[in-house]
Amino acid sequence: MQHALRWLLAGLFSLTTAVQAMTAGSLSADYYQQIKQTGLDKPQLTHSDIAPLLQLHQHNPLFRFKQLGQSALGTPIWQIDIGTGPVKVLAWSQMHGDEATATAALMDLLNFISADQQQPWRDNWLNKVTLRLIPMVNPDGAAANTRFNSMGIDINRDAKALQSPEGRLLMQAAKDFKPDFGLNLHDQNRFYAAGDSNKQTTISLLAPAFNDAKDIDAARKKAMQLIGDMADLMAEQLPGYLGKYDDTFSWRSFGDTFAGMGISTVLIESGGHPKDDNRQVARRLNTQLLVMSIESIGSGAYQQQSLSAYQAIPFNRDGGIKDVLLSHLNINVNGHNAKVDLALDLDLEADKIARIRDIGDLSIYGAYHQLDVAGLSYQAPKAYRLTKALTLDKAAYLTLLRDGYSHFSGDAALLTNNSGLPVVINPKGLTGKTPQRYRLATFLLRNEQGVQRALLNGQLLDVSSGKLLNPLGT
Ligand SMILES: [Zn+2]
Known part of the structure; x- marks a missing residue:
């Protein structure tokens, strides 16, 4: 009897705990x-x-x-x-x-x-x-x-x-x-x-x-x-x-x-x-x-x-999550091919400049925006120099990007941006022949057919569709 009672109480108790755990x-x-x-x-x-x-x-x-x-x-x-x-x-x-x-x-x-x-x-x-x-x-x-x-x-x-x-x-x-x-x-x-x-x-x-x-x-x-x-x-x-x-x-x-x-x-x-x-x-x-x-x-x-x-x-x-991860980017240094992941910090609170924070095997990290760029190779940034007034619509901008221009230099007042896309003007701290830590996240990505993606201050743009793949604010 006593045993049965104890069993019953134990049963009731575990039921109560289970209900609490479930709700x-x-x-x-x-x-x-x-x-x-x-x-x-x-x-x-x-x-x-x-x-x-x-x-x-x-x-x-x-x-x-x-x-x-x-x-x-x-x-x-x-x-x-x-x-x-x-x-x-x-x-x-x-x-x-x-x-x-x-x-x-x-x-x-x-x-x-x-x-x-x-x-x-x-x-x-x-x-x-x-x-x-x-x-x-x-x-x-x-x-x-x-x-x-x-x-x-x-x-x-x-x-x-x-x-x-x-x-x-x-x-x-x-x-x-x-x-x-x-x-x-x-x-x-x-x-x-x-x-x-x-x-x-x-x-x-x-x-x-x-x-x-x-x-x-x-x-x-x-x-x-x-x-x-x-x-x-x-x-x-x-x-x-x-x-x-x-x-x-x-x-x-x-x-x-x-x-x-x-x-x-x-x-x-x-x-x-x-x-x-x-x-x-x-x-x-x-x-x-x-x-x-x-x-x-x-x-x-x-x-x-x-x-x-x-x-x-x-x-x-700490640091286990990145703002943006680009996976499987091809780079080449002095004839050495490598496939690397890039972590970008969008620095949303401070000066709103996106920088490269880490390069290599970054598979141990998570990200707010994870984008696979397998099959694409890094292409160094190149300036389009502003010498006269330029009104940029979307089609004209995408053409410039496909032609290998990643940003603008010169008098910023000459540029009217009607493309609805981010533009980078007179950036300081660009990457060179390869991506580098703490340099700007502004460069191009290409394959044999030409430039396919543009990374514009941390935002990845599909240059065929003109669509941002990681729009800020989402
Ligand atoms: Zn606090």
């Missing part, structure tokens, strides 16, 4: 589209993007708003408390001003929580959890589209010195609220791969260390267990695109400092995804991870996780 949270990708806040699908979010939304939500009795303080330049920083339960969760976003993905997710989360249909869901946790949200810790950096605050301080290296008003506000919030869990929401660069795979790390997670030895105390263990639940959600929603952030102890950082204060801290980093410049995939996953975390923390379900789920997450591989 991985109450916010489906489909339903997300209904609660997704409009107007935030952009590369940069500032306080003026969220201020009207916060103003609307302030009227909702579910949310308790308080102005926590203001940034160095006087922009308000808000906190929003939800629920009354004993387990306290602090989530903050955009302490790096140019990392806005999770701020949009917090706006989505407010929509989800306040949706009429979600009353049964809310009732499950509102008396178990108190959630405190601080969206956009660094509004001045957000306005300037920079990582730093208006003093040039990296707020996330200011947890000990506390010289930035924004850092002081965040520390004071943690000391007043005494959260059990901390959710530290950031963006990471788009070049991380998930472990040895060639897939982008669209989300990376970390339970930050609180010492150099990376010891695991009770609080860090809970953070790791919650990440185990997050890994289940990722495996269901976007398998293969999850990585673990560098776990080196960072003494000056908030996550590591909070971990040292006994807060179970989880770092969530939003990353790139193919054809997703504004990181809307990572935004949805953030919202789903937040919804699931509230449930799991409220019910205590995360405590069923072993640490192996956390340990199984592959580390981020």
Whole structure:
């Protein structure tokens, strides 16, 4: 009898775990589209993007708003408390001003929580959890589209010195609220791969260390267990695109400092995804991870996780993803033929100049644009000199490219480009007889029939059809 009972309980337990693993949270990708806040699908979010939304939500009795303080330049920083339960969760976003993905997710989360249909869901946790949200810790950096605050301080290296008003506000919030869990929401660069795979790390997670030895105390263990639940959600929603952030102890950082204060801290980093410049995939996953975390923390379900789920997450591989990979290009040096792959960096944020970053066997890398140019050979760039006014339509431009001209030199004012295609004028740092690292990604590709493709500042053009094969912005 006792044996049978134990068997029955074990059966029920594994069924419950299986159901949890299968559903991985109450916010489906489909339903997300209904609660997704409009107007935030952009590369940069500032306080003026969220201020009207916060103003609307302030009227909702579910949310308790308080102005926590203001940034160095006087922009308000808000906190929003939800629920009354004993387990306290602090989530903050955009302490790096140019990392806005999770701020949009917090706006989505407010929509989800306040949706009429979600009353049964809310009732499950509102008396178990108190959630405190601080969206956009660094509004001045957000306005300037920079990582730093208006003093040039990296707020996330200011947890000990506390010289930035924004850092002081965040520390004071943690000391007043005494959260059990901390959710530290950031963006990471788009070049991380998930472990040895060639897939982008669209989300990376970390339970930050609180010492150099990376010891695991009770609080860090809970953070790791919650990440185990997050890994289940990722495996269901976007398998293969999850990585673990560098776990080196960072003494000056908030996550590591909070971990040292006994807060179970989880770092969530939003990353790139193919054809997703504004990181809307990572935004949805953030919202789903937040919804699931509230449930799991409220019910205590995360405590069923072993640490192996956390340990199984592959580390981020820095530089594992390239903007553009051209595979199998023929080159010739002094009579030596070789077949090489080229990696290009489009440098979208800075001077918008595309450069060659790597040459050789690059099969271990993934890319946002992967283009096979097998059968084509490198042809050095050559200038078409502008001596009189030239109005360029598409056909004329394609003819020039087929004639072996890759770019223009001389007085740029003489050229009127009506081709709808990118032109390169007076470039500095061109390649020579062969492609070279850090030189410009502007040259031609040919076979016995002549020039077939033109690489124009990193964009590959089919010179027969006039079609761009990797248009920027996709
Ligand atoms: Zn960051």
